[in-house]
Amino acid sequence: MFLDPLQSRSLLANALANRYAILAINADSHAAVTDCLEAARQCDAPVIIETSLWQLDGHAYGGGDAIFGLTRYLAELAVLAASERYRDVPVMFHTDHIKGPRTVAILSAALCGVRMPLTGEAGVLRASTVSLDASTLTDEENVALLCQLADIAKAAGAPATFEMESEVDAGHTPIERTKKLIGAVEARHPGVVWMWAPGLGTQHGLASDGYPEFRVDLIGENIAAIKALTGRDVGLALHGASGLDEANLAAASRAGVVKVNWSSESLLLRSRAAMDYYQTKRDTLADPKHNAWKSTAMDNGVQSHVAAHYVPRVVARMKILGGAGRGLAFLKTLSP
């Protein structure tokens, strides 16, 4: 089931109350999206599918036109999530790390909704939750941009559910900065921020040698500070978690991280499986007269091989985060 922005708030609150985190996978392709939903179905976990600019612009979706890519991505996910196979899986769609001159246009479309293909109906397909990349913004610019987007959504009558971030790659965010940033948005747009992504000591990518500075203790401190400011239980989003070990991931979920982003390690698993496929099938692919050439050469060949290796790893990660067995139970809490 595809969750709208208000249902997404309920899921995030459910995750925080029950101390589990939802795996948020940066999915690059139709095959990757399918694999992630399949993993969620197999272990009855909620799942967040997220896209950054490179997926929206990328070959599988936008082909250079990010808003077309967003439309295509949303249409695919809406169809998949409503299918008989995946209707019991709570599915959120999140825009992640959008930055640059097209940020407002792309995120306005994500918030207010893109036009339905064929019928032209406006605003039907929209993102569940939205965040922007604050890595090149000052605090004032970060607050102003988020408030601008909240204004746009409000004018369109669209509910907005945001993840706000600061310094996700830059060490440990001081609690005073958390208060300053969240407080500034809350003063102008109370109730729109439902995830907070401070620096907790992680780094994006896989190049770093371990995470000696990952500070689980900061999670509860941030949640308490936001509760004091807003009266809401707002969980944390964890970026740069690809290299974190299982113990830290589990501890983070128990401490109040509700969304764990997963990109680099996911890419590594998928690309290695594809490399393995092409290496082991090399002789068959080199001989078009081979009776297995066609089935080996089809996209289905490599995609099925990648899925067989990748899906169990996604399931394992969902289990580490405590999300397994939570999907259907959450859906039963939603009013019909």
Ligand SMILES: [Zn+2]
């Ligand atoms: Zn990130």
